[in-house]
Amino acid sequence: MVSLLSLDPQTMLIMIVVSSFLQAGVLIALDLVANQYKGISIYMLAAIAYALGMGVALSPLTGDSEILQFLGNLLLIVSKVLIALSVREFLGKRTNLDLWGLTLAPLVFIQYYYIFFDGNYIARNIGLLLINVGISLILIKSVIQAKTHGFLLTSRLMLAVFGVDILFSLIRGLLLLDGESTRAIDASLANNFSWLILFFIDLLRNSFFVLMVSQRMYSELKEISEIDFLSQVFNxxxxxxxxxxxxxxxxxxxxxxxxxxxxxxxxxxxxxxxxxxxxxxxxxxxxxxxxxxxxxxxxxxxxxxxxxxxxxxxxxxxxxxxxxxxxxxxxxxxxxxxxxxxxxxxxxxxxxxxxxxxxxxxxxxxxxxxxxxxxxxxxxxxxxxxxxxx
Known part of the structure; x- marks a missing residue:
């Protein structure tokens, strides 16, 4: 606990933002070389939205600006929804965009209310955490139900990341209840724990997604090299x-x-x-x-x-x-x-x-x-x- 409290939150925030933009760059490159699969372009957009959202929401420049706080949180919500849509698309799952749109609207309204009217830092962050838990549960269900025989290992690693993300959200929610955090840059146990774990979750999720795409490409190329095109049996x-x-x-x-x-x-x-x-x-x-x-x-x-x-x-x-x-x-x-x-x-x-x-x-x-x-x-x-x- 002492070591967590001794961490500098501003340094960790800078580390998260820089890492997010670097990972977004990798995913842009992935979209250019593997865009034959559905969902990769959406995941790339999600990574960009996440990097921008983290940069705005966690920047010291945001300060008490309600507009920048709302913009940052909006980008984070959009990135989470895009991640869910992209992974489901990649796994071949049908997506009801109208349903996701109806779900997104009240989530955005909650953030709008707690930023412009109530000003409750804990309430709006718990709202983000609940969104994160719900989307992670949807993704876990999608991966379990999908046919992932060509990329089974990496899909299971993604499951583990989604599970850790849920656990992280629950722990952060409990830590926020101590009332010590009123801003993202406050040196509190809740913030220090969150930014450190969030860095690793973001890194692992994006890395495993890239590996999942790579493993699927390898599996399909191997199958093409082994299967007779006309008869669809072994060559x-x-x-x-x-x-x-x-x-x-x-x-x-x-x-x-x-x-x-x-x-x-x-x-x-x-x-x-x-x-x-x-x-x-x-x-x-x-x-x-x-x-x-x-x-x-x-x-x-x-x-x-x-x-x-x-x-x-x-x-x-x-x-x-x-x-x-x-x-x-x-x-x-x-x-x-x-x-x-x-x-x-x-x-x-x-x-x-x-x-x-x-x-x-x-x-x-x-x-x-x-x-x-x-x-x-x-x-x-x-x-x-x-x-x-x-």
């Missing part, structure tokens, strides 16, 4: 990497590979056009995915070939599953036009290899599956051929 390189990881695990055996080829696919392209060929690929992929378990893998091996990886699946089980895949493709009508006669049927050939232990490397397993697929084509297509590696 060959990504599938090989995951299969090599699987082969190192003892508990995934027996391990089965299914190399699948669409019969006479070139004829479909030549007869109906490449757009129908693309539709055929997409349709078959969806059919195959419907036959897979969450832990199974599928990737486009090349052209009209797909490689399916089934772990913990015996030779007898994989036979039934491969036959099921063949039948569902054969029975499905692929509609490529607006009339009933605009439909086609296609068939697939499948080569299956099952390894019961870590006895063969990846290249040999794929070669065995390729030989089985070749045998299926030689024996008339639209069939499954098997190879078991003991």
């Amino acid at each position: 060959r390189g990504a599938l090989i990497a995951r299969l090599e990881m699987l082969l190192k695990r003892q508990k995934i055996y027996p391990l089965s590979l299914i190399l699948l080829d669409i019969d006479h696919f070139k004829k479909i392209n030549d007869t109906y056009g490449h757009d129908v060929g693309d539709l055929t690929l997409k349709t078959i992929v969806e059919l195959l995915k419907s036959q897979l378990q969450p832990w199974d893998l599928i990737g486009r091996w090349g052209g009209e070939e797909f490689l399916i990886v089934l772990s913990r699946c015996s030779a007898s089980e994989v036979g039934d599953r491969a036959e099921s895949m063949r039948r569902i493709v054969e029975k499905t009508e692929i509609l490529y036009g607006t009339t009933p006669d605009h439909q086609l049927h296609c068939r697939v050939s499948l080569g299956v290899v099952t390894a019961n232990s870590r006895s063969m490397n990846l290249d040999k397993l794929i070669k065995q599956a390729d030989l089985a697929l070749y045998q299926a084509k030689e024996n008339g297509r639209n069939r499954v051929e098997y190879s078991v590696v003991s």
Whole structure:
């Protein structure tokens, strides 16, 4: 407590204001390089409003000027609302602007009343703190409900910051009740504690937001590099990497590979056009995915070939599953036009290899599956051929 009281509030206020403007500059740069995401431009505006608000509200020059006090508090309220809107936009949440506008109006009026009419420093600051708590609760709920699989770690760090912000608001509210603070620059426990914690909260919130954007960008770029654009399954390189990881695990055996080829696919392209060929690929992929378990893998091996990886699946089980895949493709009508006669049927050939232990490397397993697929084509297509590696 003694160390907090010994801090110079004016120095801390200058530190907060300078830091806020520097962070606003970083967020402006972020908006220039990552503006493909919704919410970043709004967050940048929020950072600017916050920096200006802190500069006005906490400046010694403001003094007893009611207009500057109101302007500073107004900018801080606007910045908090913009932060909430920006984070929700970034997380893909719908925002009712009319509702936020109706909420903002009475908050601004409260500040106006306690600055121009009542002059109660504690009351208007507690009003700001209540706004902060409410917005932080909304943000916590938004992050928890959002799909953040690509930036899970940083979203959880943001949750922690919002939680600390709520705790800070409650503690500051209690400290203000001692009545020692009548201005932002007063050397009181409430002010010294607040400006010190506020500096770190502001820094961490903005830093984690930048990291959250960066992690999302990395996740999406990684996904783009691993996913085949047309079929939306793993490309060959990504599938090989995951299969090599699987082969190192003892508990995934027996391990089965299914190399699948669409019969006479070139004829479909030549007869109906490449757009129908693309539709055929997409349709078959969806059919195959419907036959897979969450832990199974599928990737486009090349052209009209797909490689399916089934772990913990015996030779007898994989036979039934491969036959099921063949039948569902054969029975499905692929509609490529607006009339009933605009439909086609296609068939697939499948080569299956099952390894019961870590006895063969990846290249040999794929070669065995390729030989089985070749045998299926030689024996008339639209069939499954098997190879078991003991």
